[in-house]
Amino acid sequence: MTTSEIYQYLGLALAVIALLGHAKGYFSSGEKTLLARIDKAEAKVEKVETKLVEYDRRIQSIEGEIKHLPDRETTHRMELAMTEISGKLNVMAERLKPIEAIGERLQETLMERAR
Known part of the structure; x- marks a missing residue:
């Protein structure tokens, strides 16, 4: 094998590596947005869970008061x-x-x- 052939194969390998890098960046950009959306959704879920606990406590206190009222x-x-x-x-x-x-x-x- 001559040096010119080695350079051609090396250039081809570098081109394939560059294309793979671009493809990885292209496909992982969607993953980043998905991760950001998941983080936002998790924050919303935590807020909802906090509200649910708050509502549960309020309902329990109301039920406790209703038990004392006449039917x-x-x-x-x-x-x-x-x-x-x-x-x-x-x-x-x-x-x-x-x-x-x-x-x-x-x-x-x-x-x-x-x-």
Whole structure:
């Protein structure tokens, strides 16, 4: 093999290496953008996880408070009891009217005697 042939093969090898380097750079540029997108997505996932934990705590506190509140049936029973009490108060008011009238008459009598 002569030196000119060696230079030709060497030039060809260098050209192939250069082409492979360019191809690697071309194909890895997409990988860099993918890695950047993955990093952004991971940051968003961390924010979402933080929000989920925060919402979970809020829901747990609300559920704890709701357990202490009366349910529908209890509220209905309370309404019925209040209606019954209101009726009894109206009956008592009717029964007290004669006593009120007696008190007014006594006051009028005492005022007439005081004159």
